[in-house]
Amino acid sequence: MATTRKGEDVMIIDKKGRLFGKISIIDILIILVLIAIIIFAYKFFNKKEVVVNDDTVDMYYTVETRNMTKEFIDQVRNNEGKSLYNAVRNYYIGEMVSCEVEPFYTYENNYETGTVDRVECEGKYSVYIKIKGSAKLSEKDITVGEQEIKVGMQLAVKGKGFATNTWIVKVELQEDAK
Amino acid sequence: MKKIRMIDILIIVFVVAIVGVFFLRKSDDKYSSFSGERDMNLTDMSLTYKTTGVRNFTVDALKVGDTLFDYDSGVKLGIVTDINTKPSKELIVKNNGEAVEAVRGGYFDLYITIDSKVYESDSKYLANGSFDLKINSDVKVSTRKVLISSRLVNFGAYSEEL
Numbered sequence: 001m002a003t004t005r006k007g008e009d010v011m012i013i014d015k016k017g018r019l020f021g022k023i024s025i026i027d028i029l030i031i032l033v034l035i036a037i038i039i040f041a042y043k044f045f046n047k048k049e050v051v052v053n054d055d056t057v058d059m060y061y062t063v064e065t066r067n068m069t070k071e072f073i074d075q076v077r078n079n080e081g082k083s084l085y086n087a088v089r090n091y092y093i094g095e096m097v098s099c100e101v102e103p104f105y106t107y108e109n110n111y112e113t114g115t116v117d118r119v120e121c122e123g124k125y126s127v128y129i130k131i132k133g134s135a136k137l138s139e140k141d142i143t144v145g146e147q148e149i150k151v152g153m154q155l156a157v158k159g160k161g162f163a164t165n166t167w168i169v170k171v172e173l174q175e176d177a178k
Numbered sequence: 179m180k181k182i183r184m185i186d187i188l189i190i191v192f193v194v195a196i197v198g199v200f201f202l203r204k205s206d207d208k209y210s211s212f213s214g215e216r217d218m219n220l221t222d223m224s225l226t227y228k229t230t231g232v233r234n235f236t237v238d239a240l241k242v243g244d245t246l247f248d249y250d251s252g253v254k255l256g257i258v259t260d261i262n263t264k265p266s267k268e269l270i271v272k273n274n275g276e277a278v279e280a281v282r283g284g285y286f287d288l289y290i291t292i293d294s295k296v297y298e299s300d301s302k303y304l305a306n307g308s309f310d311l312k313i314n315s316d317v318k319v320s321t322r323k324v325l326i327s328s329r330l331v332n333f334g335a336y337s338e339e340l
Contacts, residue, residue, distance in 0.1 A: 013186050025189065064235075107282060114270050114278035140247055142322055150325040151239040152232075169235040171323045 056134035059142065059173050060097065061149050063157060063166035066126045067104050072162060073127055079159035084131060086147055087156035087163045093147045094133030096159060102126045129157065129166070135173070142171065218297040218304070225256060225296075225311065226332040226340060227319055229288045231266045237288060239324045246292050249318035249325055253309040256294030258321070262336045263288055289336045290319070290328070303333070 014021045019028065079096045086093050104124040110117050133144035142149045153168045227246075229236075244258045266285035271277050296311065297304040303311040316329050331340050 013183070013189065017185075109268070109270050109280070111270065111273045114272045114276065114280055116268055116270070116280045116282045118283055137322070139245065140252065140320070140322060150320060151235055151323055152325040169233075171239060 056136055057174055058132065059135040059144070059149075059171070060130055060132050061094075061144075061168055061172065062128050062130045062170035063155055064126060064128050064169045065157075065164040065166045066124075067121070068125050068127050068164070069123065070125070072164070073099065073101055073125060075162040076127060076129060076159070078161060082159060084129075084157055084159045087158035087165075089146070091146050092144075093155070093157065094131040094144050097130040097132050099130070100128040102128070128169070137173070142173070218299045221296055221298050223294050223296040223298075223303075223333060224259070224335045225292050225294050225305075225330060226334065226336050227290045227292070227317075227326075227328040228331045228340065229290075229326050229328040231282070231285045232288045232326070233285060236324060236326060237261070237263055237286060240288075240290065240321060244321040244323075246290065247320050248305075248309055249320040251309060253306045255305050255309065255319065256292035258290055259293050260291035260336055261288070262291075288326070288328075289331075289340060290326075291336045 013019055013025055016024070017026060018024050076096075076099045080098065082096055084093050084096050085091060102125065104121045104126045105118050106121055107116050108119050109115075133147075133149070135149065136143050147155070149168060149171055151168050151171055155166050155168055157164055157166050240258065240261050242258050242261060246255045246258055247253065248255055263286040265281045265283075266287050267279040267281055269277060270280045294305050297307055305311050311330060311333075313330055313333065316327065319326055319328050
């Protein structure tokens with residue numbers, strides 16, 4: 001219990017639930033909870049690590065698409081030196097450098113011999129598209145524009161006259177060459 | 179003189195309890211995790227993750243010294259200390275009924291061993307204080323260059339038995 005300058009006794013919390021007759025204890029609790037939520041939310045949504053270097057660096061990455069036809073390959077080759085885009089989100093993912101082609105193989109179980117046989121599919125090809133991009137590097141990620149680049153990730157790629165689902169199979173940074 | 183009401187006492191006790199818990203946690207030398215687990219000891223531990231059926235692209239993109247993260251949460255799991263591969267095999271039941279393990283050429287089972295700082299309590303192991311480590315749990319792990327779906331197979335380094 002406290003006493004005012006006028007000599008009146010004031011309860012710490014009065015009958016109306018106000019602290020020293022001024023601020024509602026409920027208001028204080030709500031403010032504290034809000035502050036706690038804001039702090040928690042800020043920490044939760046700012047988990048991203050500090051970018052090592054805000055500048056971009058040139059990098060190359062290769063995507064693979066399989067079971068493709070010659071017509072597809074011709075269209076891809078027409079895009080050398082041109083911009084490529086994420087086929088789903090439509091953002092820029094880099095400039096096409098080159099296109100390499102290998103025969104496409106499937107694997108079939110041989111139940112006579114108990115082996116897995118590698119079988120070439122005639123007229124079908126695995127296509128490797130090399131792309132040059134300006135990448136931002138962090139401890140955890142490599143990003144070209146908005147696209148995260150990691151070997152093992154799927155990436156839908158489109159250019160002029162073609163679109164395909166690919167897997168990223170190779171990432172080359174300048175620092176790898178040192 | 180007015181009596182002190184019960185609600186005053188309850189609120190004062192509540193505030194004292196919150197302040198007390200806060201200071202106890204702050205002053206506790208031992209690690210107290212975000213999940214509330216107390217009395218946890220920090221230990222260095224090797225962890226081995228296994229991924230089946232990867233190609234050489236994935237293996238080539240990994241190197242000793244890379245930092246391994248849990249991809250979904252971003253939690254740092256540890257530093258890669260060893261990378262091993264075995265030929266990937268599939269179980270085939272032949273026409274005569276015999277079950278054999280057949281090698282799938284060009285595919286590998288990949289074992290990544292990391293050194294990790296692990297908080298250990300009576301009930302759990304936590305990487306980086308928040309990521310629950312359990313043998314046989316599936317997890318997406320990543321380095322800066324690679325993303326892999328893998329399974330934690332050993333609290334220890336790679337061995338041929340894995």
